[in-house]
Amino acid sequence: MSGPVLEACETEAGATGPVLDVRDLEVSFGGVRAVRGLGYHVQAGEVLGIVGESGAGKSAASLAVMGLLPRHAKVSGSVLLHGRQLLGAPEKELAAFRGRTISMVFQDPLSAMTPVYRVGDQIAEAVRVHQRVDRRRAVERAVELLDLVGIPNPSQRARAFPHEFSGGMRQRAMIAMAIANDPDVIICDEPTTALDVTIQAQVLEVLKKAQRETGAAIVLITHDLGVVAGFADRVLVMYAGREAESGSVRDVYRHSRMPYTIGLLGSVPRLDMGRRLPLTPIEGAPPRPSRLPPGCPFEPRCPMAVPACSLSEPPAVEVGPGHRAACLRAREIGQAGVTMPGILAKPEARAVPPAGPVESGAGTAGPGAVAERETGTDGPGAVVERETGTAVPGGPVPAEAVAGPGAAARSPESPRESRAVVLEVSDLVKHHPLMKGAVFRRRVGTVRAVDGIGFDLREGETLGLVGESGCGKTTALMEILELGRPERGRVAVFGRDTATLSPRERLAVRRHLQVVFQDPLASLDPRMTVHDIVAEPLLAHGHRDMGARVRRLLALVGLDAADAARYPQDFSGGQRQRVAIARALALEPRLLVLDEPVSALDVSIQAGVLNLLEDLRRRLGLSYLFVAHDLAVVRHIADRVAVMYLGRIAEIGQVEQVYASPAHPYTQALLSAVPIPDPDKERARRRILLEGDLPSPANPPSGCRFRTRCPKFAALTGALRARCAEEEPEIRPMGGDHGAACHYAEKLGVV
């Protein structure tokens, strides 16, 4: 498997040669080729980012390099580490390399650490495997390493078990272990995917520091284009197990030559760009590795495809200095000077007209056009491009959807104050008892999951509720959806106080209030056909003749009528979420509550679902309460945003205002931590790093909850500081309906 390549490289690998050189790497699982001829190299001190959607073969390739693939995987090609061939090397030799010369950081550090050993001991063990030091010295070294990666009280924390660490701390410990032996290459597979943005920023910072300390080359695998933009020197875009494009980060992001890269960049919602720019989703889904098209693997989804594309697979060729692209038309794309979103959309797929707040005065596409609609037809709601979600505008809308009272007032163009309030929450509280003990369960405390939040949501409006995991977003949603009497505070849906609803009235309210969950697979009963799933709410509210309606709903969300007979498992993630949306729309609700509806999806698919939601909101006059942890998504879809921290609202206001000039220190830190997929912008930004983890909601700090991590608090002195510690800040108006819960709120641009 090595042959002449090996020799050639060994002579070449001098002082300046690549540390890691991968060529023609092939990985197959039982005849299915997951990686097909991948090649890359990294120099010492260099960061190579590998991006691609799930299933592109990123992990399989890196595991192959580490020699960690299961036995049934077939690997061929060449992997040279300092000129030494790793593929086919005896396990003993590999073990000597692993951890010392090349080490790995995994996405889920909990599964990469042994649960029954203390963290410090595991790191000491990693030291002792490769270095001749005694136990005491190794433990000391472990504590030094934990200190280096920024774990507070390292000597004490070294004695903790992995499960006692938070996700961010575990990832730091994992990095400590990875750099324990001063490796030359560190492979990081989605090191921050499972973490919140503020923690992600911390971990990336630690990774940078680790690189400075060790001078290692880093291979950073991720699906987050923003992380790569800020961190990597060069980037390799993978598609269907191969290189699609590679080059310096600037070349690839700014002068993309391959339609897939362009599509990927065009489909990410951006923190720094206003909302009305529709995303350009990539049509369809990535091919299955077992059923690749004969020519260019991207051909079925490519808007630039020409007949020649389906003949043979284009190899990656040089299109500029150090810039390679695997596309027949790469040169053309370069010459025409076409930039990102412009070229991607096929003309017929780009039919969504951005609904600017002013331009729809004519009422052509907005929900104003009620009059022309025929009532009671069984026709499909609209013709929608599959998986792109860009509906042909103006298809007949289910009549009943808009025919309620106030249909005219629902148009988003009328000023906010004049529109009806669909959801009003004030001082909502939800505490969970904290129980302990397996046999004798007793209450040992209270988790203050939601601790007094308030907001209102008006007709035709989208309110984004953002915050890190554990801040109480989902609890708040569930409390609203229960339609019961809250522990404290008041919830009013369509002007009716939920505490006083009779069962019958509650059922009537449910009709107009529907929900979409994060994980479409978990929220669809696996034993029911799509037809039964979509028909369920109709049945519950006593509808007859559901066949036609179900077909219309499926058409509305861009699925085929034939899909009704299939099961949720037969669909891709994006399609499943469409089924969930169809079900939520079945009763023609006025208010849709969405709990992280796109965070389980790949970016190109996510863009389609976001466009669909935006399009439906506009056409059906819906209001959305949209929960997300991704601030860029919220900026894209929401009119207003409420930022939650530890069960309270830190800041609330119009999206434009909050994003452009956040006033609460937490919002500022949060926004500054979100990476922007633009290398120049991203590198010029100043990051506000927060210290530590989210405090436990069972025991929030006194006064302002954010004070333990607040950079502003840290800079305050004397009486000013005491106020933060003693007095819980209420939301103060910052102009318009913008408000922030900080005693010393000041606007500051961070994006």
Added chain:
Amino acid sequence: MMTLPEEEFAEVQAEAEHVRVPSRARTVAGRFFRTRQGRLGFALLASLFLLAFLGPLASPWAVTDMDFSAFMQPPSAGHWFGTLQTGTDVYAVTLRGAQKSLLVGLLVAVLSTGVAAVAGSFAGYFLGWTDRTIMWVADLLLVLPAFLILAIMSPLFTSGRWLLFVVMLALFLWMVTSKIVRGMTRSIKEREYIKAARFMGVPSWIIIFRHVIPNLASLLIVDATLNVSAAILTETSLSYFGFGIQPPDVSLGGLIADGSKTALYAPWTFWFAAGGLIITVLSVNLVGDSLRDAFDPGAGGRA
């Protein structure tokens, strides 16, 4: 507002008409009969039923007939399965016993698994006092000595009141399963599709029957399969002590109990009844296995 061109509209419409969405029962049945195991089990069970209920018509002998010219005779042209000590035709009496045993086995299984599913899922779904009441009853029944009670009650099962026996047997078979069902319901209840249904306004009891119990199908089918065997075997052992199905009804269990005394020198008095029992249990297991696979949404082979 623009509408679709007429022909395009008609096209969409026509295409939509073609799609037949199979009901859940049809899909399960389809998948069941697609496996060889399912077909075999079903054929076996169906022929057992046919034999038990129609077989007697083919023989000149009735259960009550006694052939005074043939006591303890081996199988012959006159008596296909031989005769008993009393001159009773073994073919006739075995089929009569099979009728009862099949009915008892299947009814007890359906009843007890059904009770377990309903009791367990209601307890696990509603919790609170519903849960406490149901689990209190279950615990009570668990500590009662079932065998003893059935033995004491056996005089009540005479003169054709075998259905009472079925009910009593089922009453003592559901508790353990209901506890498992309760535990699983508590975790299923947290799944998002249950929450979604709840927030849609679907009533709780419909959620239980539509989402909770079908998703416990594997467990329940395995349980029912085991219960068929358990019921037949319990009845057999009760019969052995004379407490099972009471005359004039006969069961395979009773026949086996009687036949075991003469099995050594007159094997036909034992083996036909025992063979019937074995084939019944086997075919029920085959059907149960395939049914479980058919309910599994991950299983392949759907249209």
